[in-house]
Ligand SMILES: Cc1cc2nc3c(=O)[nH]c(=O)nc-3n(C[C@H](O)[C@H](O)[C@H](O)COP(=O)(O)OP(=O)(O)OC[C@H]3O[C@@H](n4cnc5c(N)ncnc54)[C@H](O)[C@@H]3O)c2cc1C
Ligand code: SF4
């Protein structure tokens with residue numbers, strides 16, 4: 001590889017990109033190229049329409065060869081986008097790729113300013129800083145670290161299950177960690193799914209079973225990730241396994257213990273059915289739960305609370321000996337190379353919109369409860385029976401509850417219009433009831449969705465455009481719990497008051513309330529709404545800002561099942577491509593101690609978060625273990641004798657940048 | 668005091684020049700986001716990208732002032748969010764010391780600012796920069812290079828005066 005000798009004169013090539021009109025529209029690119037041409041060491045200074053295109057890159061390669069350039073500066077978009085592209089072009093020209101420097105005049109300049117003269121002057125200052133910096137650049141080598149092929153998938157909804165299966169089928173070892181006692185997520189609660197109206201469990205349960213029994217998947221349900229250390233390729237993860245009081249390997253899922261429980265009747269709130277039914281202290285969340293293993297709830301089990309139960313469950317279990325009241329929580333440590341976060345969403349709590357009466361009037365339900373009611377394996381065996389035992393004759397479905405609302409959540413939850421139409425169809429099918437859907441707009445993006453809407457609309461449901469203002473008891477009828485839904489019909493321009501027997505609130509999707517904790521755990525970012533932030537909305541939609549951590553499903557934003565699955569496949573492929581490569585290239589921005597200058601004061605040693613620095617006992621000098629250094633530069637800034645150097649960010653390079661930025665520009 | 672170097676306002680009027688040190692993972696990315704979202708803010712900052720706010724050496728800040736910056740802005744990840752665990756805390760400690768030092772040097776507090784801006788907070792990049800530009804515009808130029816030149820002139824004049832002074836007088840003083 002060609003590296004200029006010490007005495008060889010610096011020859012810089014400068015290139016400014018128009019980016020169509022994205023840059024050229026606000027920055028005078030010709031003036032910038034002319035200005036840079038006057039700066040010291042600059043041999044070539046050009047402007048070009050699209051520097052990142054093949055001809056743009058080729059121009060750099062040719063110039064390096066023909067003009068014997070030994071430094072390259074490109075003023076274009078953010079280095080986070082194209083630094084790699086131009087480093088590669090620099091390398092193809094025969095130079096060490098680190099003889100390159102990028103100047104951000106799009107995101108940080110042309111896109112954020114409105115005065116062409118000021119924007120151009122700023123671009124000149126930024127370019128000058130780079131021109132002054134590159135002569136100091138040194139040839140560097142990228143470090144390669146090997147990558148652990150195991151993958152951690154967090155969250156066992158449809159997204160997490162799919163990602164885990166894709167990787168397991170490709171022969172990778174996957175740890176699937178699910179917080180609930182069973183995998184399946186929200187989809188396991190649905191009866192049918194839009195737009196096909198096919199049975200949710202017919203699609204999901206084979207996948208759940210496959211994930212549960214796959215030789216390459218270690219499924220830890222009822223478990224949570226509590227600690228993540230390390231970096232891409234080598235994450236050390238601690239998982240807490242909560243006690244089920246049932247030994248997973250020994251339980252056959254026969255549920256004879258449930259039958260035999262001292263409580264003859266189910267008495268406690270059944271979480272899976274959102275409290276619409278009851279369970280015993282020992283229970284299986286639902287018949288197709290994976291793993292098919294019961295658990296005992298310590299809050300309600302007499303033995304666990306008092307130690308004074310007859311333990312009829314243990315008797316029933318007999319020789320299987322699967323019940324273990326002494327089980328303790330366990331901490332398990334695993335090492336993985338990549339992580340896929342697929343923790344999904346929670347539904348909007350309709351109590352936050354009290355004018356719709358949720359939690360006040362028993363005949364007001366949220367949509368997820370209704371999913372359970374229409375479900376053949378739900379609490380009512382698929383019959384829509386109200387809390388008062390009646391079958392509703394008139395039903396109102398209110399769209400956008402906790403979505404598109406300044407007072408709660410501003411975003412569109414994307415699936416509610418469609419699931420509202422689905423529920424309209426299903427409720428009508430089950431009860432023949434008259435259905436009123438109150439909507440703000442009907443939004444049906446996506447393949448086959450508009451067709452689905454037309455189909456349901458033709459079935460004769462009443463679609464009323466208008467936000468519902470109020471739900472209150474029918475004053476003329478107190479006994480049956482009938483309700484009045486009051487809305488403004490914005491098509492007919494009149495106030496409507498519709499008496500109904502049942503109100504369904506189409507609650508929106510929102511980030512989990514513990515999002516902040518999970519975000520911290522995995523060192524991710526969140527959008528202002530609280531969804532996990534992708535690295536780039538278009539170019540890196542399943543990557544995060546932390547290398548090796550990927551996103552799938554609704555934790556990244558509201559989406560339907562097809563999109564969740566597609567994203568899960570993409571996340572699995574991203575993880576796979578890292579694993580398959582076998583190693584990762586790391587920026588060579590590590591730090592090293594110039595031994596001759598180190599006074600041995602040891603101030604740097606406690607500063608390093610990775611304990612990369614130690615004192616060489618014989619020499620009494622600090623030493624940085626390059627394999628451990630992540631290149632934050634904290635020790636460099638703190639060394640009182642200035643004896644630590646950070647590659648790519650050397651003091652002298654930064655000083656030159658400062659000087660370049662503040663030098664007078666004549667424009 | 669006159670500003671020796673042309674300012675970003677162009678057309679003769681003065682407007683501050685601010686050097687910004689942004690960490691790669693949060694604030695630099697937030698500034699990218701501000702761009703992608705086409706937010707508009709004052710054109711007075713020039714950013715230097717560092718991997719972490721912990722890399723900001725107090726000397727960088729002093730150098731920026733010495734070379735003519737009217738303000739210095741440091742942007743890092745929120746507490747507990749630093750990509751390298753705690754570089755931002757290390758910065759914060761240095762920042763507090765530095766603030767005291769600048770005060771002793773007679774440099775107004777508003778000229779040095781530390782902000783935690785996460786990758787999602789493009790809006791905050793905009794509001795912080797606009798606010799800082801407003802405050803420093805009100806303060807007027809710092810112009811340390813100009814002051815240095817004045818001090819240099821005074822020093823030479825003083826040296827000159829000392830040299831040409833009659834020796835007896837000095838003895839008398841002693
Ligand atoms: C009422 C309703 C009806 C819907 N109907 C349809 C429909 O008909 N068709 C359709 O395409 N889409 C529908 N959707 C959307 C669908 O629910 C989502 O697209 C899908 O569930 C997203 O899957 P997921 O795996 O991303 O998230 P989830 O289903 O939410 O799964 C996430 C999983 O992660 C687990 N988890 C969460 N946090 C942690 C943690 N910290 N550690 C470990 N595990 C964790 C959860 O327990 C859960 O098992 C509907 C949504 C609602 C609310
Ligand atoms: S802080 Fe600097 S001088 Fe002190 S031990 Fe570390 S490298 Fe050596």
Ligand code: SF4
Pocket residue numbers: 590591607608609610611612613624628629630631632633634635636646
């Ligand atoms: S640069 Fe950061 S990671 Fe590297 S040795 Fe210094 S403090 Fe540790």
Ligand code: FES
Pocket residue numbers: 690691692693694718719720721742743744748749750751753754755
């Ligand atoms: S990486 Fe942003 S402050 Fe450390």
